[in-house]
Amino acid sequence: MPIVVDLYIPRQSWAHAIDPRVKLLFVASAILVLLVFNNLFILLGALLLLHLIHWSARIPFQKIKFVWKTLLPVMLLISALWILFYPTGTPILQIWIIKITPLAIAQGLVLAMRILSMALAVFAWLYTTDQPSLVRSIVKMGLPYEWGLVLALALRYIPTFQGTYSLISEAQQARGLDISSGTGFRRVRMMMPIFVAMVISSLRASDQLAKALESRALGARGVRRTTLRDIHFRPVDYLYVVLILAITIGLLYLKFQYGLGVHSVNLM
């Protein structure tokens, strides 16, 4: 049964009311800042700030947990790899040739927090923006309508494909396919029937969708497409833009001019 139907969570909050373009700017700035800074404390601060944003936007705890759950494996993997293979400074523990150093641990944590923060920033945008607004924001920034539509359709059909995947998986299991056993390459081979059936199913579905779209006059030439629910910049949205730009530029300036966040834990 598909659970995630729409990433958008309808709520009345300051975050929901912001123009989606501003939110997109926020995501871009956040990612930039997160990539530039390598400082453990700054990243921790960013992570906390993002949680604060989600909480004040009335995003349910379950949804925040969802982001954590999805990213935890990647976070753990990357931290572990870094800690094991990039030891710098004096080791506090040594197992055979693997050295564990505090600096490496700190950097591993930074990497993990960076990924999580970037995801939280993106989800802050997706959780608080409904599909038509998403499409509209992309169009109003000058990109072709079809791009926005493609994004919206992709998001809309995720749960459908999740559902198709479970059905196909069940159908193959009912023919004796054992998906629980086996490791590595063998496991991949066992997933082949499911994979092929998914591809065929997707092709069929996209064919049908294309016909439906055409039957609703998509691509009508000589007419400008209108919008039922449009998005508009409010005065406070301009303020947010200024704020985001100021903070981002400020932080970058502080780092490159004055070495903010560089001297305390020098990792790179």
Added chain:
Amino acid sequence: MSSQVGKKVIKNENISRNTEVTETINFSCLCDPLRVLRESPGSLFLLEYCQLTRQACLKAQDLWFAYEDSPVAALRGVSLTIGEGDFVALIGQNGSGKTTLAKHFNGLLRPTRGQVLLYGEDIRNRPVSTLARRVGYVFQNPDHQIFSPTTRDELAVGPRNLGLAETEVQRRVTETLASFGLKLYADRQPAALGFGLRRKISLATVFTMQTPILILDEPTTGLDYRSITELMELTRKLHHRGYTIILITHDMRVVAEYAPRCLVLRDGQILADGDTRTIFKQTDLLRETHLELPQISQLSRRMIPNGMPDDTLTVPEFCEAYSRLSH
């Protein structure tokens, strides 16, 4: 004596050496000397044995089920018994729990409460791939099952998954191609064939696994009249050969013509369970569940004051009864 029985079974099934199944099935219905059995894929022995002792092959006891994210239970206290060789139709609207119930029979879903017994054994902890040896499930959408480059390969998937010897696999494939009338399409790609054929192929792929129990989930949706008739006649033939058939459908005409017994479901409960003729007389019940009698049954009931019977199921029956009235 039990070891002799075990050997006999393995020889009959002609399976390869490294697939000796080591599960031990504990049957409460068995008499003392045969307490321990060695199971073989296809379970023909089980089929014969249970037919001999007239055991129920499927039982649900006070079955409750709710999906993870749902506060409302999809199945609420369902109890039923399906005997060996039965032909049962599960009828009801979408959402009444028909498919949810059927998926418990092959382990795709596990009870939240209650039990599901297959040949007397609780199957709560048996993996689906093991249960697939005894319960075949033909899914509603054939495209969810089909993935092979040729029909021949597609039919071979099931038996191969069961670990049968290649010679046996090929034998079954050839036999199925013949009995399902698919010889012409043996080397064609199933995904490229028409919908009616894909439906047939999905039934055929489950059939090659020779499971004693067959569940058909809405096999007639989207099919034209001739394809429906072909498919149902095939099903009837399988039934006469001894297979137990569970048919999920809301096509009342098909139920009237082919299913001797039906179970009416609504909101996760069984409202009625009995022979089709009796169930079709309960018009209030059927109206409650938004199920309409086939046109001919409706006409017959309208003409009860004129002497027509109240339980006509097919056109020939009506014709017969009406002619008799007028002579």
Added chain:
Amino acid sequence: MLKDITLQVEAGEFVSIMGPTGVGKSTLCLALNGIVPQSTGGVIRGDVLVNGLNTKRHPVADLAQHVGVVFQEPETQLFNMTVEAELAFGLESIGTPREEILERIEWALALVGMRDFQQRSPFHLSGGQKQRVAIAAILAMTPKILVLDEPTASLDPRGKTEVFSVVRQLRQQHGMTIIMVEHESERIAEFSDRVIALKDGQIELEGSPAQVFAQVERMQDIGLAVPQVSELAYCLNRQLNTNFAFTQLEEAHNVLTSWQEGHQK
């Protein structure tokens, strides 16, 4: 795939098309709004004229305003997050002003009996409701002709009834020209002015429901169902040497009751 189909449909007519799976019924539907051949490729010999417009020469998006096509699967023809957005999509595509969009949405939803469903998500609707939304989304563009390609094939009986009621209403109260591909012969007998049976890509039978469904043997030869009462008429005619030709339940009831009374005197 389709051979030599010559067909003329008058305004306000209700034509039902029956045929075995794979005979080309969907292709025929798509030929009516230009998707065949413009998007699917292939060649059409001869012309398809819709309201006087040639489907080979006018873009599909233009033809979509004259003929609307409703498909079988709700899942792939409802691609928006709300019912309102779904109905607005087509209107936005053709540049309808905002206020008019809102009016048309209300009107179309009322037509299919789903007023006040604007903010609902199509995901949580029943099969019958989903198909009705699909029909409303097409109706909002006010096409003169409505084509339905097996609209109830994936629905349960309740859903089928819902959709057929809408179709009946559109026919009776709004005089739309409707072309419907279906297998449900009994419903077809109820609604249609004309029935067309296809076989091997050609028109095999054509006529009023009474004419077509009386030919039980030919229909069975093609592999198509006739209403059970028509089958009964055929059966009784052979047994009792009568000339019954009913295609609907009421009709059958009346005829059989009076015949019986007549013969008991």
